[in-house]
Amino acid sequence: MYKRHFYRTGNHSGAWDDLPANANELDTLIEAARKKIEPWLSAVFQAEHLNLLVGSGFTTAVGYVAGAAATGMGKVTFGTTYDAAIDAHAQAGATAMKRGTANIEDQFRSALALLDGLGVIDKAAEKTLKDAIDARLSGFLASLLKTESGIATGKDLAARAAAQRLLQSFLLSFASRAASRERLHVFTTNYDRLIEHGCDGAGLRIIDRFVGALSPVFRASRVEVDVHYNPPGIRGEPRFMEGVIRLTKLHGSLDWFFDKDERRIYRSGIPFGAPVDHTDIPKSPVDTVMIYPNPAKDVETTQYPYAELFRDFAAAACRPNAVVVTYGYGYGDDHVNRVLVDMLTIPSTHLVVIAYAADDRLKAFLEKTRDAQVSLLLGPHFADLETLSTNYLPKPALDYISGRMAELLKHRPADPTGSASAVFAPPAIS
Incomplete structure (x- = not known):
């Protein structure tokens, strides 16, 4: 088939x-x-x-x-002692969803789940992992902007x-x-x-x-x-x-942000294909940039x-x-x-x-x-x-x-002489 x-x-x-x-x-x-x-x-x-x-x-x-070049979805390395556990959990999730090999999204899901757990039992380890996720997420955002830039301002x-x-x-x-x-x-x-x-x-x-x-x-x-x-x-x-x-x-967007003070989600005016150092792009995006699987860590916004x-x-x-x-x-x-x-x-x-x-x-x-x-x-x-x-x-x-013309021709009597000019002749002016 x-x-x-x-x-x-x-x-x-x-x-x-x-x-x-x-x-x-x-x-x-x-x-x-x-x-x-x-x-x-x-x-x-x-x-x-x-x-x-x-x-x-x-x-x-x-x-x-x-x-x-399209944004790569390949796996990354966080550089922490939890990398093996994150990869194993990500692969298990990808297999359950019949996705095949886990990608960067699966890794982010697993890393963010682990981050929540570490926030309960080990604040120091939580900060280390959060810094690693921020770095990888910043790199991912940079690759998205690079793809946009290539489409909008390519040299060819x-x-x-x-x-x-x-x-x-x-x-x-x-x-x-x-x-x-x-x-x-x-x-x-x-x-x-x-x-x-x-x-x-x-x-x-x-x-x-x-x-x-x-x-x-x-x-x-x-x-x-x-x-x-x-x-x-x-x-x-x-x-x-x-x-x-x-x-x-x-799954959200790279220009959606969560305002902790106002407790609202807003869209920033980041230009299409903006440079990585654009002022509206946060250096620590894990808590602010609203891209799935990265909701802001808040009970209200976990599903929102x-x-x-x-x-x-x-x-x-x-x-x-x-x-x-x-x-x-x-x-x-x-x-x-x-x-x-x-x-x-x-x-x-x-x-x-x-x-x-x-x-x-x-x-x-x-x-x-x-x-x-x-x-x-x-x-x-x-x-x-x-x-x-x-x-x-x-x-x-x-x-x-064209549609109206087709309807007119469909209902107009056929010209017995077979002349196309008779069909399209303009009406006489009296």
Whole structure:
């Protein structure tokens, strides 16, 4: 079933082991697949409720085009006497979640759990471990900013422009929804601000839980705010403003901070791709920077704000006629997978998976689902951002003019002479 390149959309499927080297044969193969995939995705993207879930593969794909190195998730060394215990605990957690080899996130989870325990029994050891975690977390934040900087200000101007174009085209393909449909809701497990950066370039407005202009504050109360306008000459019939999306960062963000004095979470104005020595980047981030698995060490904030964020995810996905499209998500987060499995218990929901490969984690997830509710676009061909945006994603625009023209031609009487000019002739002026 899982070839190197494989697609399954609706009642159509296709698979091939290797792409042909001949350009003409490749174009023919792409065109045949496009005729089936693009119309299907166009219909899916106009579902009543559309959600996009992106993971680290999304940043990797954009960074590859821009020539920027992606943030590494490899394991680190804390340099303490507890390293072996931390690694063992991290590996046990990764194995339980079927993630395979533990990565830096697993290590941070284990180290922070140990830090809480040491705070009870050994204050000196707690400080030593905290300093080590601060150093590794600072390095991780620096690598995130370096990736952002490579995408935004890379030396190769052509590659940088291509990455920006693909990023904006990708987001607009999802965001271009009819006014009768609910807003696109984007969810991400990434800590970087690539989506926000792409939305700024594409002119998309973002609605999230933060309120404020100078120092936006996270609000726990979910208010269904939106952006509307009144067409000229029409009263009492506000319409959705185009170019608005909702955004939820499930694992937090590198510019989210916890203010201990005010006991609130706010978003700092750290520029995209800022230098590591930016004044708003703390030297001791373990207690302040709100990135999962690093909530501030406080009883109130242990589950806050992540509980609210995941409630948003479950509420958006687990309802009738909802669609979730995943791109660059590795299906290694058990808490995210659980929501997706629950969603698919509703017969009218659908999941579209766009992934570089079908690894063990994705296969294990698919075994819990029904084939009729899952569409697959697997392999380097479909995961390539250029190929995907150019050939398979719907046109990133709401082309009302072409649609209206098609309707007019459909209902217009056929010209008996067969002349095309008669069909498109302008009306006579009397």
